[in-house]
Amino acid sequence: MDLRFTDEEIAFRREVRDFLASALPEAIRAKLAEGRKLSREDLTTWTRILHAKGWAVPHWPVAWGGTGWDPIRQMIFRDEIQQLPAPETLSFGTSMVGPVIHTFGSEAQKRRFLPRIADLTDWWCQGFSEPGAGSDLAGLKTRAVRDGDHWIVNGQKAWTTLGQHADWIFVLARTDPTAKKQQGISFLLVDMKSPGITLVPTRTIDGGWEINEVFFDDVRVPAENLVGKENEGWDYAKFLLTNERNGQARVGLSKARLRRIRRALDAPADGSASPPAGSAVRRRLAELEVEMRALEMTQLRVIAAEREGGEGRPDPASSILKIRGSELQQATSELLMDVMGPAAAIAHDEAADEVFDWARGGAATYFNLRKLSIYGGSNEIQRTIIAKAILGL
Amino acid sequence: MNFDLSEEQRLLADSLAKWAARSYAFERRRVISESPEGRSAEVWAELAELGLHGLPFAEADGGFGGGPVEIMIAMEAIGRALVTEPWATGVVLCGAVLRHGASEAQRGELVPQIAAGDLVLAPAYAEVQSRWTLSDVATRATPTAEGWRLDGTKTLVVHGASADRFVVSARTAGERSSPSGIGLFLVDRTAPGVSVTDRPTHDGGRAAEVRLDGVVVTAEAVIGDPAGGLPVLERAVDEAIAAIAAEAVGAMDAALRLTVDYLKTRVQFDRPIGSFQALQHRAADMFVAVEQARSMALWATMAVGEDDDAVRRRAMSAAKVQISKSARFVGQQAIQLHGGIGMTWEYAVGHLFKRLTMIDKQFGDLDHHLDRLAAGDGLTEAA
Numbered sequence: 133m134d135l136r137f138t139d140e141e142i143a144f145r146r147e148v149r150d151f152l153a154s155a156l157p158e159a160i161r162a163k164l165a166e167g168r169k170l171s172r173e174d175l176t177t178w179t180r181i182l183h184a185k186g187w188a189v190p191h192w193p194v195a196w197g198g199t200g201w202d203p204i205r206q207m208i209f210r211d212e213i214q215q216l217p218a219p220e221t222l223s224f225g226t227s228m229v230g231p232v233i234h235t236f237g238s239e240a241q242k243r244r245f246l247p248r249i250a251d252l253t254d255w256w257c258q259g260f261s262e263p264g265a266g267s268d269l270a271g272l273k274t275r276a277v278r279d280g281d282h283w284i285v286n287g288q289k290a291w292t293t294l295g296q297h298a299d300w301i302f303v304l305a306r307t308d309p310t311a312k313k314q315q316g317i318s319f320l321l322v323d324m325k326s327p328g329i330t331l332v333p334t335r336t337i338d339g340g341w342e343i344n345e346v347f348f349d350d351v352r353v354p355a356e357n358l359v360g361k362e363n364e365g366w367d368y369a370k371f372l373l374t375n376e377r378n379g380q381a382r383v384g385l386s387k388a389r390l391r392r393i394r395r396a397l398d399a400p401a402d403g404s405a406s407p408p409a410g411s412a413v414r415r416r417l418a419e420l421e422v423e424m425r426a427l428e429m430t431q432l433r434v435i436a437a438e439r440e441g442g443e444g445r446p447d448p449a450s451s452i453l454k455i456r457g458s459e460l461q462q463a464t465s466e467l468l469m470d471v472m473g474p475a476a477a478i479a480h481d482e483a484a485d486e487v488f489d490w491a492r493g494g495a496a497t498y499f500n501l502r503k504l505s506i507y508g509g510s511n512e513i514q515r516t517i518i519a520k521a522i523l524g525l
Numbered sequence: 526m527n528f529d530l531s532e533e534q535r536l537l538a539d540s541l542a543k544w545a546a547r548s549y550a551f552e553r554r555r556v557i558s559e560s561p562e563g564r565s566a567e568v569w570a571e572l573a574e575l576g577l578h579g580l581p582f583a584e585a586d587g588g589f590g591g592g593p594v595e596i597m598i599a600m601e602a603i604g605r606a607l608v609t610e611p612w613a614t615g616v617v618l619c620g621a622v623l624r625h626g627a628s629e630a631q632r633g634e635l636v637p638q639i640a641a642g643d644l645v646l647a648p649a650y651a652e653v654q655s656r657w658t659l660s661d662v663a664t665r666a667t668p669t670a671e672g673w674r675l676d677g678t679k680t681l682v683v684h685g686a687s688a689d690r691f692v693v694s695a696r697t698a699g700e701r702s703s704p705s706g707i708g709l710f711l712v713d714r715t716a717p718g719v720s721v722t723d724r725p726t727h728d729g730g731r732a733a734e735v736r737l738d739g740v741v742v743t744a745e746a747v748i749g750d751p752a753g754g755l756p757v758l759e760r761a762v763d764e765a766i767a768a769i770a771a772e773a774v775g776a777m778d779a780a781l782r783l784t785v786d787y788l789k790t791r792v793q794f795d796r797p798i799g800s801f802q803a804l805q806h807r808a809a810d811m812f813v814a815v816e817q818a819r820s821m822a823l824w825a826t827m828a829v830g831e832d833d834d835a836v837r838r839r840a841m842s843a844a845k846v847q848i849s850k851s852a853r854f855v856g857q858q859a860i861q862l863h864g865g866i867g868m869t870w871e872y873a874v875g876h877l878f879k880r881l882t883m884i885d886k887q888f889g890d891l892d893h894h895l896d897r898l899a900a901g902d903g904l905t906e907a908a
């Protein structure tokens with residue numbers, strides 16, 4: 133047992149950090165620091181910079197643009213992106229549908245889609261949840277019926293994040309209504325420009341437009357856009373959701389936010405007195421820092437186990453990452469809002485605010501991040517997974 | 526970064542697990558903890574045979590050359606089996622005092638005896654007013670012609686009544702709370718002027734009050750600089766914190782296993798109570814708490830050898846905070862999920878709960894370490 137990073141890993145972290153710091157455009161850095169939303173153009177610009185360096189999809193197979201880094205280096209890379217902070221690539225493409233395509237897709241699908249996902253030529257969104265199928269995802273009702281060389285899709289998807297920018301959507305649809313719940317589902321790739329698709333924004337409590345409803349009305353999808361085998365989409369969906377869970381600890385983001393809280397306590401932007409050592413707010417900060425460190429170590433344990441056991445055999449501790457990762461992000465956003473004091477009340481629009489710009493995104497982020505313990509399998513679902521799969525209850 | 530145990534480390538873990546299953550079943554533990562000494566010379570000898578007592582010492586000094594990982598493995602087993610022997614205090618803590626403070630001659634004399642199980646040390650640094658402040662020392666050491674004369678009262682000396690010698694902190698100079706002017710002295714339990722009052726503790730062990738009335742020791746009894754003992758003691762306590770963090774993980778894991786087994790077998794409303802979601806989720810939360818504690822025990826193990834005092838201390842405080850929080854939650858929920866049976870003296874889970882509760886009280890509790898962290902620079906500096 134040697135629990136230190138090797139010299140090579142430390143040098144790798146330095147290399148990543150130096151590159152990211154020098155390559156991140158100032159305008160994007162400023163937006164992130166100020167808590168403003170990034171545009172599609174911002175994320176495209178950044179993805180192309182990473183892509184030119186060969187780092188847009190490090191976790192993919194080398195043949196499709198991956199770097200061949202081991203799991204520890206992948207973790208270091210994610211951590212450095214998150215803690216700078218720099219934007220993460222669009223997860224719906226690079227972490228969700230991309231791995232499904234390179235693992236289960238046809239050669240033609242790989243050649244057609246993967247390069248365009250890697251450099252964000254195509255913006256993907258997710259068509260899984262429905263109004264009647266949330267935690268019970270397999271209860272989905274969207275139908276796909278074969279008609280010659282096409283599937284005809286009818287139904288409604290909900291909570292589709294950033295669908296307003298999307299070129300493509302990956303969809304779970306029921307292709308065998310007579311089969312048992314999980315067994316009649318297929319995984320389809322659908323062009324968002326197809327006739328019959330309607331996108332309706334859902335405004336969220338933070339005031340933002342991030343999620344959408346997507347309606348399918350006799351949408352014709354070429355048969356070649358079925359991934360893998362008909363009626364086996366649930367397996368691909370489970371594979372995708374497991375990948376999604378493992379990426380949700382986002383320790384680096386919490387680390388960056390904890391640093392921001394410390395700076396705000398040491399030099400309050402509103403000119404108030406800095407809270408003394410031993411004050412309640414500094415103890416809250418210390419407590420969250422400990423939780424961050426514990427989560428970081430747990431993440432390393434999960435990654436090390438994955439390296440030993442091979443992918444697809446995650447350490448039982450992996451279920452913790454979703455629960456504690458989301459809770460820590462929520463708790464840090466809560467503390468940051470609290471540290472801002474009464475100024476957190478201001479609901480900012482896009483215009484600059486000369487007096488309260490430093491409080492931009494404080495409460496809004498807190499409101500927005502309540503989603504973390506709901507999506508990707510709610511934290512209650514995660515607890516049931518631990519109880520059943522790990523504890524055997 | 527590699528979490529795997531070496532072949533030797535795996536053997537150590539296996540042999541301890543086998544020993545605990547064979548020789549330290551809960552019933553024997555109960556008999557031992559209720560005996561007058563609250564521990565067993567026989568068990569101490571068995572642990573010596575397993576090679577435990579020489580573990581933290583260099584081979585050159587007569588030890589077995591183990592390090593923080595070996596200590597972690599041993600302590601996790603000790604925690605799991607609720608062993609009442611003073612290994613964390615006698616071997617890990619006092620051993621660290623010797624390793625970091627003692628002369629080669631002292632180590633050469635003492636370490637082989639410790640490794641053989643023939644010499645049991647007990648750290649006597651606490652005083653009734655000092656709580657966890659190691660620099661708060663009212664006991665005086667006055668120079669004499671032949672050495673030193675010690676006067677004062679030490680408290681909460683773990684298994685002090687059955688120890689052979691104490692490692693006593695005493696003030697050779699300065700005011701009561703001054704960090705300098707503290708010396709560390711080896712004192713025989715049977716020396717003239719030493720009187721020991723034994724008290725039982727809730728975790729099945731014993732804690733002694735050690736009165737020193739004009740106790741005379743030679744100059745050779747001083748460990749290191751008679752005015753510079755505090756950094757050595759602090760470092761030793763840090764090593765003990767890493768050790769009991771692992772002990773807590775072992776005890777928590779045992780409590781979780783007992784609880785899950787109980788949930789699977791206890792039937793109410795015609796079904797095992799583990800089929801109820803409220804209880805499933807509570808058990809899942811216990812699992813998360815145990816694993817987060819395990820992560821921090823590993824981090825403490827990794828950081829305990831750090832020479833930079835500030836860095837090492839911050840890591841120990843962070844580990845202790847997580848351990849205390851997890852231990853309290855897991856202990857309380859283990860009792861709750863067992864219902865009435867968890868409240869009974871005859872059942873192991875209550876004793877695990879009590880040891881977990883007392884681990885918080887050793888070497889600084891949650892509030893103490895949170896205060897230390899909150900006064901520092903935090904844990905988010907770039908790695």
